[in-house]
Amino acid sequence: MHRLRRTMMFIPGNNPGMMQDAHVYGPDSIMLDLEDSVSTTEKDAARFLVHNALKTIDYGGIELVVRVNPLTGEFGRKDLLAAVSGGAQVIRMPKTETAQDVADLEEEIDRVERKLGCEGRTQIMAAIESAQGVMNAYAIATVSKRTMGIALGAEDYCANIKTTRSKEGTELLFARQTIIVAARAAGIDAFDTVYSDLNDMEGFRREVELIKQLGFDGKSIINPRQIEIVNEVYTPTPKEIEKAKAIIAGIREAERRGSGVIAVNGRMVDRPVVMRAERCIELAIASGVISKEEVYE
Amino acid sequence: MATAGTLESGDILIELSPSARKGIDITLDSSVSYQFGEQIKKVITETLNGYGIDDAVVVATDKGALDCTIRARMAAAVERSAGVDIWDK
Numbered sequence: 001m002h003r004l005r006r007t008m009m010f011i012p013g014n015n016p017g018m019m020q021d022a023h024v025y026g027p028d029s030i031m032l033d034l035e036d037s038v039s040t041t042e043k044d045a046a047r048f049l050v051h052n053a054l055k056t057i058d059y060g061g062i063e064l065v066v067r068v069n070p071l072t073g074e075f076g077r078k079d080l081l082a083a084v085s086g087g088a089q090v091i092r093m094p095k096t097e098t099a100q101d102v103a104d105l106e107e108e109i110d111r112v113e114r115k116l117g118c119e120g121r122t123q124i125m126a127a128i129e130s131a132q133g134v135m136n137a138y139a140i141a142t143v144s145k146r147t148m149g150i151a152l153g154a155e156d157y158c159a160n161i162k163t164t165r166s167k168e169g170t171e172l173l174f175a176r177q178t179i180i181v182a183a184r185a186a187g188i189d190a191f192d193t194v195y196s197d198l199n200d201m202e203g204f205r206r207e208v209e210l211i212k213q214l215g216f217d218g219k220s221i222i223n224p225r226q227i228e229i230v231n232e233v234y235t236p237t238p239k240e241i242e243k244a245k246a247i248i249a250g251i252r253e254a255e256r257r258g259s260g261v262i263a264v265n266g267r268m269v270d271r272p273v274v275m276r277a278e279r280c281i282e283l284a285i286a287s288g289v290i291s292k293e294e295v296y297e
Numbered sequence: 298m299a300t301a302g303t304l305e306s307g308d309i310l311i312e313l314s315p316s317a318r319k320g321i322d323i324t325l326d327s328s329v330s331y332q333f334g335e336q337i338k339k340v341i342t343e344t345l346n347g348y349g350i351d352d353a354v355v356v357a358t359d360k361g362a363l364d365c366t367i368r369a370r371m372a373a374a375v376e377r378s379a380g381v382d383i384w385d386k
Binding site for chain 1: 301302305306307308361362363364365366368369370372373376377382384385
């Protein structure tokens, strides 16, 4: 089953109190940040905090992501060593502009993994935060086999294209759609940006509904209250679940008969419909609405 | 003297100085010093020893830090006091 990444909870790497509790709120992923949320004078300390937290704290099955500083600066390489040796599963690279940026990161990851004897373990998530990044989205998504997803970073992107963020998100539409299409063409995940107004949970819900409809796999989260809303929006409705169960049952019936044709309620069902049904069931199981046994007994 | 950490919940503030005397001299202020004081001091000492430091003065103000946080703050203090870069390889 494809790993669910509906919620990626963003934790500043210089905040040990938050780092030790993050998993309690049940996000699908946790991103420990060494970049923009950590001041320059604390980057050294945050690196140790993240490294030690990764090695020691039991985060259960939650995916562990570390956002490093750019490799071109003074912190990036050290962040990478600390993150990979700590056991991070994914490295989030900020401000990815070109495929070469990803290739350079991959080369450094290769080197560190060889030294540590853990080749192939670490994946990459490329954050796209500029016009150039958006224009290069497909190249960024495909240059490395380590890349598991691409994400939108809206704050820097809006500054770069010389506008500001709005509630409706009109200024983000092109970037969002480009990132989704590039991710799907590359066969990887697409992640949406942070929503920072914690006083407007209705606005947040509307944005989650929009990005789900656009096709995003998930969203960056900065507060535990946001997790519940994303999970609710991504939970299929009972009607959707019933339909998906019927399709899965149709597939299993067809397999039993040895037939290549799947029919549900007298209608032929083709591959995209099957894939959507499987994804619906995945989300329903992850949301705790149904059990695996109900569908696949 | 080098400092690392904060007084935020879950953290520990470390002030690390060289010592004229032998051994690790730790002054610990913690609301859980009765239950965990020895453990906190053990982690501080072990971390310093791991960096080859056997003589030092440590003033620690603990706000409920886990062992991994204590180790991280000690490592940062060592790096800052020695002016070395532990990750620079």
